[in-house]
Amino acid sequence: MKRSLISALLFLKFVNNACAGLSSEAESAKIRGLTLYNQDKTALAVPLLTIAAQAGDQEAQYYLGESHRRKNHYMNPDARMWYEASADHGDLYAMIQLGRSQKDLCQISKDCPAGQKKPIEWLNQAKDLANLKAEKGDPEAMYIMYELTMNNEWLQKSASAGYALSQYWMGVGYKQGEGFFLPWKRGEEVEKWFKSSAEGGYPKSMMEYATLLFEKGDIEGFRYWNEQAALAGYAETVYGYGSYLAHEPDRYGFPLDLVKGYAYVYSLSELDGGGDMQTNVEFKLPIIAAKMTPAQILEAKDLAKAWKVSHPPVSFFPDKLSQ
Template identity: 35%
Template sequence: MFSGRSLARICGLSLLLFAGFPVLAQTDLETAEALFQEGYILYQKNYSPNAFAKFKEAAKLGHAEAAYYAGNILRRNSTYITPEAEEFYRQAADGGDVYAMLRLAQKGKMCGTLRNCDYDREEWLARAKEIALPKAEAGDLEAMKAVYSIYRVAGDKNAAWEWIQRAAEGGHAFSQYWVAILLDEQEMGFYWTESGRREDMLKWLRASARQGFPKAMRKLAVKLREQGQFEEGRYWIEKMAGTDYYDALLEAGGQIMMGPDVAEVMSPDFSYHFKHPSPVEGAALLLALHREKGKDMPMQLIESYQDHLTPEIMDEAEERSKELLVNTPIIYYLPKFGM
């Protein structure tokens, strides 16, 4: 699930680069990787300030990907690249992080305080391609996704579309999901009919969902509901209840709790035509989600259905909720590069 380099590779690299002081080097790199992983979980949980502290410390120890994420948090908070964010991005880019190179190559308002948005744009694009393209051509699926982003930033939509499709065809779950998104938003791909586009969109969503990617599950369930394919839609709602993705858990909890009553409580358009409500199971999931995240929406869903929830139902749901989502970080599946 995580995108950092493996500890084994880092330790191996430390032996090569720092043979004169292997114990110290290995310790620093292990510490940096541990800090990065802690920061990455916090980042995916949307705890950006805490994540930034971890990434900053890891970056001080030379962790390139941590430097990228530190820069990303600063950019997201400011909506553009500040001098401090640029410093982190340059550290990451100098360490070989392709997506940091792409940040430095981007045009538009995100450039922010950089003295000239395009002053080394072509150089960064060339460096990114030099790193990622050979790996992609050798069959590396993550590299194929990176090459998609390179061509997208460069403005070559045809080449970008080719590479994201190749990653999807190779079985890369996020790329399969992203191909479906691009098709749904009609950004890429030529089709003679909208039905053909829709068919391919569902094909790729199913492929990604079957690999367990929760964002694809949720998107697929919604699309199936919109097209009246309620039986398969219900299947994915129930699968979503077993994931760690906040939006999927929230929707699954509400749908399972209310069942067919969703049509009355919310809107007929939101109904998956469940045969009956399962208030204990659904409310238990929502209570567990509220416990883990502290957000209001799970409780608001319960309150919207309170006329159907007896004290006995809520007592049982409360008891069941204690066993749900324990030791499970509830995350948002934020992409590394804001595609």
């Protein structure tokens, strides 16, 4: 429960910081909009993010820009407008996306407004600001410097400073063969970074670390981190964890708990198609339900409702800097 509590507190801290100064209506819209965005329901997120973005919220402006760009697969005027609004508030991620834009609609039609900053200007501005923060020891700024320069030294510094996302990418890089190690040392480094990131609350690393533990024969460790990722709301693991608890399939030695297993899988119904999860849910629930009484199914649905209130929203944890 400790790790899930950390994840919940981190989410609440993010929401509180992001919504500071917003009206109650805009704050509520932003929280719901971000939840929908992270559930891969971008079209539903846009109207809600627009409320908070129009109220001047920098994070909502960034994700609204992301939503428009991803929907159209290029930098259309709406995406640019909201990225620029966010960048004007100092958002480094917005500056990076503006700097990386290779498919700006106005460039294609050759009618960009006079005075519009060029991509390289946004990248240089982001680099200057991020470098100032990184030199003061900001781990996230160090990660941004890595994104801007692709210099692995920045990723190493960020990871060593405790930034969970950088630790995750260190683990991924070494797992894929980056760097030079003796064979057994590579495995040690991969495990070290995934473990640190998992302990820092990053669900994707929890599952990577869980897999490593399973491969070493530590089944109890695998079960622990699988549960922590599910409690943090990582949608893919919520599905797997619920299935294992219901013994559908009976794997990894999870104790049989039909009510809890059904509740976890049922909780994914709120995705309603987000991330293509609904097909899995509709397939699995009847199989679990066939082993339950009507009273147990009602109990499981009540448990799912209570779980939703007491845990972070179900999420796919998409990369903030999407392609």
